[in-house]
Every structure is written in C-alpha cells, then in structure tokens.
Amino acid sequence: MADNNSNHRKVDPATRSDSNNDVAADGAVEAPVAAKDKPSGVAAILAKLGLEPTVLILQFKGSLPPIIGIAMYQSDAVSKQFATLGYLIPIISVLGLAILPRGKFLQNMVLNVFAICLGGAVAMLALWSAVQARIHTTPAGQSPIDPATKSIRYNSSQSAVCGVWLFFGIWFVNMCRAKFPSFNVPVILFSILINVASTFGTRMPTVVYARNFVQQLLTAMLTGMALATVVSLFVIPISSRMVVTKEFQGAIGLMRKIVGLQSKYLVGLEELDMFTVATRQAKDEAEEERERSKRRHKKGKKGEKDGKTETPLSREEATAKELREVVAQCRELMGKIQMDITFAKREVAWGKLSARELGELAKLIRNTTIPIVGMTSIMDIFQRVAERRGWNTTAADPEVVAEKNLEKTVWNEVMKRMHEPFQLLSEAIDEGLQHAALQLEITPRPKAAKKSGKDADVEARGDTLQPGDVGFTKVVDEKLEKFRALKGVALRAWVKERALLRGEITEVSEEELRERDQAQLYVLLYMERLMYASAQGMKDLVNFSDMQVADGTMSKNRLIFPSQRRLRKWFLSIFDGDKSASEDSPDMIETGANIVYVGDGYNRKKDPEHLPPANAWERFGNGLRKFSRFFGSQESVFGFRVACATMTIGIIALLEHTQVFFVEQRLVWAMIMVAIGMTMTSGQSIFGFFCRVGGTLMAMIFCYIIWYIVDEKTPGVIVFLWFSIFCDFYLLVKFPRFIQACMIMMVTQVMIIGYELQVRKVGVMAATATGQPYYATYKLAPYRVATVAGGCFVAFIWTIFPSPMTDRTWLRRDLSATLYLLANYFSVINSTMQSQFDDTGGNPNVRGTPASHLQSIRRKIFGKVMLLLPSMRQHADWQKWEPTIGGKFPRATYEDIIKRSTRIMSYLTYMSYTMNHPLEHHEHGAPDTGKKAVVTIQPNQSQLLDQQQPSSEYATPSNEAPTADPDSHRAWINALRNVLKEISPSHHNIVSTLTLLSNALLSGQSLPPFLPLPRPYEMTRALLRLESKKSSPSSSSSIDEADMSPLVLVDSRTGRPVDERQANPGMGLGGHHILDPDNMEQPGYAEFAVLEICSTLICDDLEGLVKDVGKLVGVVDFSYTVDGRSGSTLMGDGHERGKGKVD
Known part of the structure; x- marks a missing residue:
C-alpha cells in the first residue's frame, strides 16, 4: 500500500473518538449520509468503545516489544548475557513508543540512542573516577572486601564522587529537557542509566567490574530500543504520510459538513429571527462553560438541577451549535496537520506525491478551509449587532422590538435570495472536494468504481459523470458558472428591502440609517467575498488533483527521499524550535538594486x-553575559530542582549507615520516578502525582491477576501480561491526556512480572547477589507502589519548594505572549497592506524582497500563536488542580481572554487571507441592474487590487475581457491609498493597545484609566472625510470633531467607549460618494468590506480585552467620591471608584 494512500474504513469526523493522539486521526470525506441501522450485540459494544481497526492495530503494535523482551529472556543465552538486568529490556521497549508514526519514531529513536550512549559514557566516566577515588583513599594492602560482613567496604570518597556526577548529570539533562521538548523521553532513559550506575557505583571495587556493569546496562537498554525499532518499522508499519492522509481525509470531510450545516443554517434564517438565534447560542455556550466548572457538585444538587425544565433548542439553534462544534474540530485538525506535515515531508516513503507536492496539497487544503470556516462568522456578526443595539435582552420595549423586526425583515429577504446561489456553491464545493480526494487517493474509490477509467462503463450510468471520473471538473465548473451568474441577487434584494425600510422608520436619523445601510452592505459583501474565496480555493485544489493525474504522478508509486536541505533543517529544528525559514520558499531568483530599510520588528529583542x-x-563581553543568563534561566533552575529532588532520595545510597537500606528497599526506582514525574508547574505536578500513583495501584492489581490467575505458570503469565498491556494501550490511544498514568501502569507491570520471571530463570541466589532480597509477587507489588508514590511525592515537594511555579502564572505569561504576538501579527498585516497599495513589496515568492520578508514573519508569528493556544488550554485545565490559597482564581476572566484572543487571531487570519489571495476575476453585479463588470489592472498594481492575477499556480485564468472605466478605477485606488495613510494612526493604536495589555498581564502593572481605540468602520469614515473635503470644504466645519476623530476613548474599567459630547456617530455618511453601492464593481471593494468587518470585530473583542485585563491588574485612578459627587480630576464618571489603583 502506498504511503500516501489510505484504505482504512471511513469514519464520520463528527462522531469519531478523541483524535489527539499522533496516529488515530481518522476522519471521513464522505458527506453526511442517511442514518443507518444501529449495530447490535458485539458490534454495538465495539462501536461504543471506539475499537476501530486503527486503534486495534496500535494496541497490537504497542504490546509486542515488551512481550518479546519478556519472552526472549526465557532463553538461556539471553539470560546468561544480561543476568539481573534483563528486566530493563521490556521496560526500555515500552519507553521506545513503537506506536508513533515512522517520522516521529525515527527522530525519537535517534535521540534515544544518543541519550543512552551519552549516558553510558558519562556513567563510565563517573564510575572510573569513583573507583580512582577509592583507590587513592584506601590504605595500602587493605582489601576492598570486609572480612567480617563479606561485602564491599564503604568508601566515602567514592560515594561523594558518585553523588557529584549524579547531581551534575541530572541537572544538565533536565535543563535540556526544559529547553528542548524533543528530549523528554531521551532524558528519562539517560536518567535511568545514570541513576542506576551512580547508586550501584558506590560499591564497585575495580574498573573492570564497573566496565562490565556499564556494558551490560548499556546493552540491555539498546536491546530494548532495538525491539521497539523492529516492531515500529516492520510490524504493520505506519508512516507519517498515512497519518497526514487520514488527517486530509478528515479535514475534507469536516469542510463538506461545515458547508452543509451552513446551508441548513442560512435556510433557517429565511423565516426566523437571526439575532435571537445568535444570542441564544452565545448564552448556551456561556452556560456550558459555567456547568463545566460545577461538575464536582454533589449528586443531590445535580439531581435538583436535572429536575429543572430548560427551553429546548430550536432546529436552527441546534444547527448553529453543531456548526460551532464542527468548526472547532476543523480548527483543531488543521493544527495537527500543520505539525504532522513536517514529519511527513521529511521521512523516506514509498508513495506518489513528493515532499513538495505534499506540502502544496496541505497549503491548498488550508487555503480552502480558511474561507469556509470564515463564512460561519456570520453568527458572530449577528450576535455583535444584537449586543450593540440592545436586542439581546428580554425587555419588550415596543420601539426596540419594532426596529428589530424591521431589520429582521430585511435579512430574511436577503437570506431567501441567497439560498439558491449558496445551494449551488455548497453542491459545487461538496462535489469538488470529493473529486479532489478521490483523484489524489486521499479516500478510496467506491468498490463499484475501482476499475480504471478505460474500463469504467460511463454509458451504463447514463453519461452521468461522478466525482473521481475523468472530466468531472467540467461539472464543477458548470455549477460555479451558474453560481457566478446569480451574483448580485442578494444585493438587489437588499437594495429593494432597504428602500421599503426607509419609509417605515421614523425614530432613527437619516445619518444613522445610512451608517446601518453601509454596515449591512459590508456584511453582504463579506459573505459574498468568502463564498467566492471558498469556491476559488476548492477550484485550485481540484486543478491540482487533475494536474497530478494528468502528468502521471498518481499512476505509480516510487521511492521518495528527503533532500539534504530538508534533513539539515530537520536536525536544526530539534535544537531551535523558532527557526522561521520557510521550507517552501524557492531559491533566490533575482535581486533588486534598491536599498530596503527595515524596522525594529525585524530585529532581535533589544x-x-x-x-x-x-x-x-564589547562583543566578547556579550558572550560572557550569556553564561550568567544560561545559569540563571528558568530551564537551569528547573534542572537544579530535579537534581535536588533526586539527591533527596539518592543521599540515602551515599551514606554508610543507609546504603544497605537503599539497596534492599529498591529506592533507585523512586529516584527514577523523580526524573519521570518532575514537571515545571505545580498544577501539572499534582495532576501527574495522582495519575502516577493511580496507575501504579492499578498495575499492582493487574499484576496479582496476571501472576495468580494462571497458577504462576510462565506461559500463561506471559499471555496474560500481553493482554494487559494490549488493554493499557487502548487507554493511551483513546485518552492521551492520561498518558502518564498509562505509561507508569505498563512500566510497573513489566517491572514486577519481568523481575519475577527473571528470578525464576536465573535463580534466587543470583538475583540476591546484588544485595536486593527476593520478594514474592504479593510483597513486591506493594513495594513498587510505595517507591513510586514516594518518588512522586518528593518530585511534587520540590516542584512547589521553595516557591512554586504555578500553572496560573504560566497561563498569564502565555496570554501575555499571545497578545504581544497578535500585536505583531496585526502590524505585519498593516505593513503588508501598505506595501500592496504602494506597490513597494515586490513578489512574495522571490526571496529577499520586502513582501517575502513580511510573508516569512507572518507565517512565523502564526505558527507561534498556533502553538501557544493549545498551551494556554492545557495550563487552564491544569490550574484547576492547584489548591487555592487566599482569594479565588479569576477563571472566568482568563477563559474570556483566551476566547477573545482566539477570535482576534481568526479575524486577523481572514484579513491576511483576503489580502494575499485575490480572486481570479472580480465581477460585481450592480444591485440595480445585475450586470457583470470587470476591470483592467496594470501589471505593476498591487496584489490586493490585481484581481486578474490567479491566487495560485493552479487557478484557472478568467476569459472575460476587461471593460472597466480607467478613470473610475484610478480614483478608487488613489482613495484607498489616501485613506490608508489617514487611518494609520488608528491602526497603530490597535497595536499599541495589544502591546500595553500584554505588558500589563506580564508585569501586573495597572492600566491607564482611558485607552484610545479606533471607532467601528473607521476606514469608511476616512473615505467619507476624504470625499467631504473634495466635494464641500466648507461643510466640514459643521461636522462634530468628536465623531470625525479616528479614535475613541475606552474606559479600562468597563471596556465601554466614553463619549461626553454624545456626537452622532452616523454624521458624515450622507450623500453620494465613493462608498455608494454603485461602486461595488470597483476592484478591492469586496476586500475593503472584509477588512472593515474584521477590523470592527477585532475592535469589539479588543474592548472586551481591555475590560478583562483591567479587572485583573486594576486601573490607575485616584478619583474619589464625596456624598455622591465625583471629585475626580479625570474624565468620566466617579461612580464606584476607590482611592488609588482600582482592583
């Protein structure tokens, strides 16, 4: 089977089980099908447990290496070779993680082998130096054997040297583990080796004895890694390409489901109140968040709560809820694709698509996903409108209800007109995605269609082309043409309903009505632009699939090797996670002679x-200062904590009177538990403590069953041990959150059962020669539980002593970093937009140009934010395990900041996508005529305005002739350039506010009482001011300066805008000007609407962030109130203000 093919069973991504593991990322590309009969009997149980073929394969693969290690030790040759260290072979094979995809496993395997070899070298050096210390401190002629006890004499110098090496080794490797996450498992292996060698090395009399011990230890660990490697590569091999292919399958299936649900949702809005649906959905989400925090209540209270009657969701509300859930799944899956595609491109594979083609496929799927997911933001837009106009309350104000009903009527009519074009679009996207998936063999063809194209009987099907058939692209193109022919229908309906609405509203001023009209127009253009972008992204994907079939790429498999450059970047990425160079960037083709001056954002932090x-x-001095930063870094401090925790137990092995106790009670495994269980944050440490102790208790129970249920017979014990490990891997695959408990459970079982079988093989006398007494299983298992619990407890103590690093602190720091990255992201987008309007950026596909630099930085920031978002969610979950000392943790505020930061990132992504992915051709039907119009773009115009330029090399050029008016086109471009320069200060205020909020969260310093933020639709106001100055310079004096200001004061305590003069926000929006709907055929008008909508949504969330951060850090406010009268010298109301900083 080809590596990039996937012939696994199809699974609906909406109902599949947890897919956070690296391999079981199943998903379907099939559209939702009719409900099937529910399975019964064994099939129902398997479906309930999620025992899919992929899960069973992973369980089987994971259980093989330790069982092979246990079984092979029953051979006389193997037991003679490894003696009393044979039980390490299955333990190391478990830690080898044979279930990982090939790319990840090979990286882990190389690092593990390197760590084992490095640990062997360090252990040999430590033991040699310790033996030398014994030799140089032992009186001449004295035997190392004490004749009275017949044991090795104690030597304090030897013990001290072993202790020094142990402390240094543990500190160094754990510092590396904190710095480089890829070293997690290798550090555990190194720690096992150095712990065992250093504690047993205190009693080694000669160098020969030490060398034999280290050689035996090293061989046992390498043998365990060899077992894991053989099973991973040769027993049902799973490549990273197979994983990515299944993720592609799931992403395509989720996109098809999103389009179907979106169509169903819009159909429901043809009759219902969309503002109520959006508001109800938002309230339900908030209620769900509150319910999650109250799940630990007593059952009695839960029963009382369950007795309450709740209003059932309507069909549209249920659809909206399901749509949000599927969108969340799609975003999570796209994040996994972004991480896994790197490994898929690096590994040696037997497949069809090259590494570059695989990366291009991932890029095309991502470019299709963004606008499809973006269309679902219409729910958020309706919710914001309802909130701003007070329509989200149950108050029955007749005027408010009448106003709301009139606007609802407009949107109902618009949604009716949008039904047919969106239905055509959804059908085209659904069939196009299915066709591309079949062409690229992402999904298997139906059994009836697995014949080749020559043998397929098309005539028998009535000349009906199906997805996957040759020429089906024409069917997709025909539907897209029908969709384009209906363009402007919704806009014409809006113009008609707007005219009727104006005659019925008398309470609202003309200026405010025009502002609302402009906002409605932007929303329509926003939806239309995303609909066209979705169709274009799908068409690019279909063209890519047809191209791969046409040039023979998909006709046969071939051996694919990664390039030397890719392997070099793979090696560097292990030690430098912030490498920002793009693997997809072409080599330098041409260079310009211009000198480009860059800002501080391109440089390192000052x-x-x-x-x-x-x-x-001075450069030499900077190098010296790196040493102090190195030893004072958080990673070094963490390594020091782990070393201290290890020595807390290890000191017992270094003292004369406790050395025998250490060996007899097997405390070395308590030290190893410190290395495995030590974490940087207290919440994760507490969670891990309960997981490890619970896993060990479960392992003890399983060991009793495994050992005694078969009457201690070796064959039966091995079989039951395999079945137990097989079941343990089910928990690891299906519930990756409890991976610590699962790993400890398996390691403990292998350790106990492996030791008992080892003693049975080599004999009790040989087993006790090391000084460890023999215990039967019913005694050994509790000893293991005690040592594991003791080691985990010591690790927990040193995590919180002398001062804890809490998950709440890390969450606050991650939020600060996220807001700072969002500020940088917005700044880069703003610079990109400016360079596109000024035509100074150059070609982004040519390395060295400003546009290429901006694109590289944009991708780097996006990748960092995508890594920070799951990190924040993890810390938000782990902080729940931390005990609250003092006031309660403001969990709701932090969760709101996370939610708003995630939304801002989504809106910025839509803005970036809109600017960097222009449509193939830009045709707007005028709302009054419905005629098509296209424009002529000069070759040197910006990418944003160059609508004739395809969005990718797979786009199909437009065949329509340009017919736009050049003068009108030039005026529009100049207006956009001028307005961008005018609103630059307001855009800079968004960056400034995000940066200020980031620093406030990081330092805890209070916010200023008022923050300037851009008003909603500020670009629109700037265009109006520009038009007003040209048409009527004298009239500008009559316009309120507060309204025309590009900034608005926002109260840091409430997050609400402050407007003392109560200026009419709609003033200046009247008359015919450049923003009239008649100008919708101008290039960039739809893109302008997308930018306005996204900017407005960003500003809304930014106001909420100001309010949330103000709650956390307080506000600099020294106002006071006397007898209800404000004595504040600051602007605003003095209500509920205290003296000094407001907390």
Missing part, C-alpha cells in the same frame, strides 16, 4: 540595559 556592541571587546 536589551534595555545595554547598547548594541560596537567593537570586539
């Missing part, structure tokens, strides 16, 4: 206490 070095001596 040192506020030192200027940049100006000479060799």
Whole structure:
C-alpha cells in the first residue's frame, strides 16, 4: 500500500473518538449520509468503545516489544548475557513508543540512542573516577572486601564522587529537557542509566567490574530500543504520510459538513429571527462553560438541577451549535496537520506525491478551509449587532422590538435570495472536494468504481459523470458558472428591502440609517467575498488533483527521499524550535538594486540595559553575559530542582549507615520516578502525582491477576501480561491526556512480572547477589507502589519548594505572549497592506524582497500563536488542580481572554487571507441592474487590487475581457491609498493597545484609566472625510470633531467607549460618494468590506480585552467620591471608584 494512500474504513469526523493522539486521526470525506441501522450485540459494544481497526492495530503494535523482551529472556543465552538486568529490556521497549508514526519514531529513536550512549559514557566516566577515588583513599594492602560482613567496604570518597556526577548529570539533562521538548523521553532513559550506575557505583571495587556493569546496562537498554525499532518499522508499519492522509481525509470531510450545516443554517434564517438565534447560542455556550466548572457538585444538587425544565433548542439553534462544534474540530485538525506535515515531508516513503507536492496539497487544503470556516462568522456578526443595539435582552420595549423586526425583515429577504446561489456553491464545493480526494487517493474509490477509467462503463450510468471520473471538473465548473451568474441577487434584494425600510422608520436619523445601510452592505459583501474565496480555493485544489493525474504522478508509486536541505533543517529544528525559514520558499531568483530599510520588528529583542556592541571587546563581553543568563534561566533552575529532588532520595545510597537500606528497599526506582514525574508547574505536578500513583495501584492489581490467575505458570503469565498491556494501550490511544498514568501502569507491570520471571530463570541466589532480597509477587507489588508514590511525592515537594511555579502564572505569561504576538501579527498585516497599495513589496515568492520578508514573519508569528493556544488550554485545565490559597482564581476572566484572543487571531487570519489571495476575476453585479463588470489592472498594481492575477499556480485564468472605466478605477485606488495613510494612526493604536495589555498581564502593572481605540468602520469614515473635503470644504466645519476623530476613548474599567459630547456617530455618511453601492464593481471593494468587518470585530473583542485585563491588574485612578459627587480630576464618571489603583 502506498504511503500516501489510505484504505482504512471511513469514519464520520463528527462522531469519531478523541483524535489527539499522533496516529488515530481518522476522519471521513464522505458527506453526511442517511442514518443507518444501529449495530447490535458485539458490534454495538465495539462501536461504543471506539475499537476501530486503527486503534486495534496500535494496541497490537504497542504490546509486542515488551512481550518479546519478556519472552526472549526465557532463553538461556539471553539470560546468561544480561543476568539481573534483563528486566530493563521490556521496560526500555515500552519507553521506545513503537506506536508513533515512522517520522516521529525515527527522530525519537535517534535521540534515544544518543541519550543512552551519552549516558553510558558519562556513567563510565563517573564510575572510573569513583573507583580512582577509592583507590587513592584506601590504605595500602587493605582489601576492598570486609572480612567480617563479606561485602564491599564503604568508601566515602567514592560515594561523594558518585553523588557529584549524579547531581551534575541530572541537572544538565533536565535543563535540556526544559529547553528542548524533543528530549523528554531521551532524558528519562539517560536518567535511568545514570541513576542506576551512580547508586550501584558506590560499591564497585575495580574498573573492570564497573566496565562490565556499564556494558551490560548499556546493552540491555539498546536491546530494548532495538525491539521497539523492529516492531515500529516492520510490524504493520505506519508512516507519517498515512497519518497526514487520514488527517486530509478528515479535514475534507469536516469542510463538506461545515458547508452543509451552513446551508441548513442560512435556510433557517429565511423565516426566523437571526439575532435571537445568535444570542441564544452565545448564552448556551456561556452556560456550558459555567456547568463545566460545577461538575464536582454533589449528586443531590445535580439531581435538583436535572429536575429543572430548560427551553429546548430550536432546529436552527441546534444547527448553529453543531456548526460551532464542527468548526472547532476543523480548527483543531488543521493544527495537527500543520505539525504532522513536517514529519511527513521529511521521512523516506514509498508513495506518489513528493515532499513538495505534499506540502502544496496541505497549503491548498488550508487555503480552502480558511474561507469556509470564515463564512460561519456570520453568527458572530449577528450576535455583535444584537449586543450593540440592545436586542439581546428580554425587555419588550415596543420601539426596540419594532426596529428589530424591521431589520429582521430585511435579512430574511436577503437570506431567501441567497439560498439558491449558496445551494449551488455548497453542491459545487461538496462535489469538488470529493473529486479532489478521490483523484489524489486521499479516500478510496467506491468498490463499484475501482476499475480504471478505460474500463469504467460511463454509458451504463447514463453519461452521468461522478466525482473521481475523468472530466468531472467540467461539472464543477458548470455549477460555479451558474453560481457566478446569480451574483448580485442578494444585493438587489437588499437594495429593494432597504428602500421599503426607509419609509417605515421614523425614530432613527437619516445619518444613522445610512451608517446601518453601509454596515449591512459590508456584511453582504463579506459573505459574498468568502463564498467566492471558498469556491476559488476548492477550484485550485481540484486543478491540482487533475494536474497530478494528468502528468502521471498518481499512476505509480516510487521511492521518495528527503533532500539534504530538508534533513539539515530537520536536525536544526530539534535544537531551535523558532527557526522561521520557510521550507517552501524557492531559491533566490533575482535581486533588486534598491536599498530596503527595515524596522525594529525585524530585529532581535533589544536589551534595555545595554547598547548594541560596537567593537570586539564589547562583543566578547556579550558572550560572557550569556553564561550568567544560561545559569540563571528558568530551564537551569528547573534542572537544579530535579537534581535536588533526586539527591533527596539518592543521599540515602551515599551514606554508610543507609546504603544497605537503599539497596534492599529498591529506592533507585523512586529516584527514577523523580526524573519521570518532575514537571515545571505545580498544577501539572499534582495532576501527574495522582495519575502516577493511580496507575501504579492499578498495575499492582493487574499484576496479582496476571501472576495468580494462571497458577504462576510462565506461559500463561506471559499471555496474560500481553493482554494487559494490549488493554493499557487502548487507554493511551483513546485518552492521551492520561498518558502518564498509562505509561507508569505498563512500566510497573513489566517491572514486577519481568523481575519475577527473571528470578525464576536465573535463580534466587543470583538475583540476591546484588544485595536486593527476593520478594514474592504479593510483597513486591506493594513495594513498587510505595517507591513510586514516594518518588512522586518528593518530585511534587520540590516542584512547589521553595516557591512554586504555578500553572496560573504560566497561563498569564502565555496570554501575555499571545497578545504581544497578535500585536505583531496585526502590524505585519498593516505593513503588508501598505506595501500592496504602494506597490513597494515586490513578489512574495522571490526571496529577499520586502513582501517575502513580511510573508516569512507572518507565517512565523502564526505558527507561534498556533502553538501557544493549545498551551494556554492545557495550563487552564491544569490550574484547576492547584489548591487555592487566599482569594479565588479569576477563571472566568482568563477563559474570556483566551476566547477573545482566539477570535482576534481568526479575524486577523481572514484579513491576511483576503489580502494575499485575490480572486481570479472580480465581477460585481450592480444591485440595480445585475450586470457583470470587470476591470483592467496594470501589471505593476498591487496584489490586493490585481484581481486578474490567479491566487495560485493552479487557478484557472478568467476569459472575460476587461471593460472597466480607467478613470473610475484610478480614483478608487488613489482613495484607498489616501485613506490608508489617514487611518494609520488608528491602526497603530490597535497595536499599541495589544502591546500595553500584554505588558500589563506580564508585569501586573495597572492600566491607564482611558485607552484610545479606533471607532467601528473607521476606514469608511476616512473615505467619507476624504470625499467631504473634495466635494464641500466648507461643510466640514459643521461636522462634530468628536465623531470625525479616528479614535475613541475606552474606559479600562468597563471596556465601554466614553463619549461626553454624545456626537452622532452616523454624521458624515450622507450623500453620494465613493462608498455608494454603485461602486461595488470597483476592484478591492469586496476586500475593503472584509477588512472593515474584521477590523470592527477585532475592535469589539479588543474592548472586551481591555475590560478583562483591567479587572485583573486594576486601573490607575485616584478619583474619589464625596456624598455622591465625583471629585475626580479625570474624565468620566466617579461612580464606584476607590482611592488609588482600582482592583
């Protein structure tokens, strides 16, 4: 089977089980099908447990290496070779993680082998130096054997040397583990080796004895890794390409489901109140969040709560809820694709698509997903409108209800007109995605259609082309043409309903009505632009699939090797996670002669206490300062904590009177538990403590069953041990959150059963020669539980002592970093937009140009934010395990900040996508005529306005002739350029506010009482001011300056705008000007609407962030109130203000 083919059973992604593991990322590309009969009997049980073929394969693969290690030790040759260290072979094979995809496993295997070899070298050096210390401190002629006890004499110098090496080794490797997450498992293996060698090395009399011990230990660990490697590569091999292919399958299936649900949702809005649906859905989500925090209540209270009657969701509300859930699944899956595609491109594979083609496929799927997911933001838009106009309350104000009903009527009519074009679009996207998936063999063809194209009887099907058939692209193109022919229908309906609405509303001013009209127009253009972008993304994917079939790429498999450049970047990525170079960037083709000056955002972070070095001596000084930063870093402190925790137990092995106790009670495994269980944060440590102790208790129970249910017979014990490990891997695959408990459970079972079988093989006398007494299983299992619990407890103590690093602190720091990255992301987008309007960026596909630099930085920031978002969710979950000392943790506020930050990132992504993916051709039907119009773009115009430029090399050029008016086109472009320059200060205020909020969260410093933020639709106001100055310079004086200001003061305590003069926000929106609907055929008008909608949504969430952060850090406010009268010297109301900082 080809690596990039996937012939597994199809699974509906909406109902599949947890897919957080690396392999079981099943998903379907099939559209939702009719409900089937529910399975019964064994099939129902398997479906309930989620025992799919992929899960069973992973369970089988994972259980093989330790069982092979246990079984092979029953051979006389193997037991003679490894003696009393044979039980390490199955333990190391478990830690080898044979279930990982090939790319990830090979990286892990190389690092594990390197760590084992490095640990062996360090252990040999430590033991050699310890033996030398014994030799140099032992009196001449004295035997190392004590004749009275017949044991090795105690030597304090040897023990001290072993202790020093142990402390240094544990500190160094754990510092590396904190710095480089890829070293997690290798550090555990290194720690096992150095712990065992250093504690047993205190009693080694000669170098020969030490060398034999280290050689035996090293061989046992390498043998365990070899077992894991053989099973991973040769027993049902699973490549990273197979994983990515299944993720592609799931992403395509989720996109098809999103389009179907979106169509169903819009149909429901043809009759219902969309504002009520959106508001009800938002309230339900908030209620769900509150319910999650109250799940630990007593059952009695739960019963009382269950007795309450709740209003059932309507069909549209249920659809909206399901749509949000599927969108969340799609975003999570796209994040996994972004991480896994790197490994898929790096590994040696037997498949069809090359590494570059695989990366291009991932890019095309991502470009299709963004606008499809973006269309679902219409729910958020309706919710914001309802909130701003007070329609989200149950108050029955007749005027408010009448106003709401009139606007609802407009949107109902618009949704009716949008039904037919969206239905055509959804059918085209659904069939196009299915066709591309079949062409690229992402999904298997139906059994009836598995014949080749030559043998397929098309005539027998009535000349009906199906997805996957040759020429089906024409069917998709025909539907897209029908969709384009209906363009402008919704806009014409809006114009008609708007005219009727104006005659019925008398309470609202003309200016405010025009502002609302403009906002409605933007929403329609926003939806239309995303609909066209979705169709274009799908068409690019279909063209890519047809191209791969046409050039023979999909005709046969071939051996694919990664390039040297890719392997070099793979190696560097292990040690540098922030490498920002793009693997898809082409080589330098051409260079310009212009000198480009870049801002500070391109440079490294500055040192506020030192200027940049100006000479060799200052550069040498900077190098020396790195040592102090290195030893004072958080990673070094964490390594020091782990070393102290290890020595807390290890000191027992270094003292004369407790050395025998350490060996007899097997406390070395308590030290190993410290290395495995030590974490940087207290919440994760507490969670891990309960997981490890619980896993060990379960392992003890399973060991009793395994050992005694078969009357201690070796064959039966091995079989039952395999079945137990097989079941343990089910928990690991299906519930990856409890991976710590699962790993400890398996390691403990293998350790106990393996030791008992080892003693049975080599004999009790040989087993006790090391000083460890023999215990039967019913005694050994509790000893293991005690040592594991003791080690985990010591690790927990050193996590919180002398001062804890809490998950709440990490969550706050991650939020600060996220807001700072969002500020950078917005700044990069703003610079990209400016360079596109000014035509100074150059070609983004040519390395060295400003546009290429901006694109690289944009991708780097996006990748960092995508890594921070799951990190914040993890810390938000782990902080629940931390005990609250003092006031309660403001969990709801932090969760709201996370939610708003995630939404801002989504809106920025839509803005970036809109600017960097222009449509193939830009045709707007005028709302009054419905005629098509296209425009002529000069070759040197910006990418945003160059609508004739395809969005990718797979796009089909438009065949329509340009017919637009050049003068009108030039005026529109110049207006956009001028308005961008005028609103630059307001855009900078968004960056400034995000940066200020980031610093406030990081430092805990209070916010200023008022923050300037851009008003909603500020670009629109700037265009109106520009038009007003040209048409009527004298009238500008009559316009309120507060309304025309690009900024608005926002109260840091409430997050609400402050407007003392109560200026009419709609003033200046009257008359015919450049923003009239008649100009919708101008290039960039729809893109302008997308930017306005996204900017407005960002500003809304930014106001909420100001309010939330103000609650956390307080506000600089020294106002006071006397007898209800404000004595504040600051602007605003003095109500509920205290003296000094407001908390």
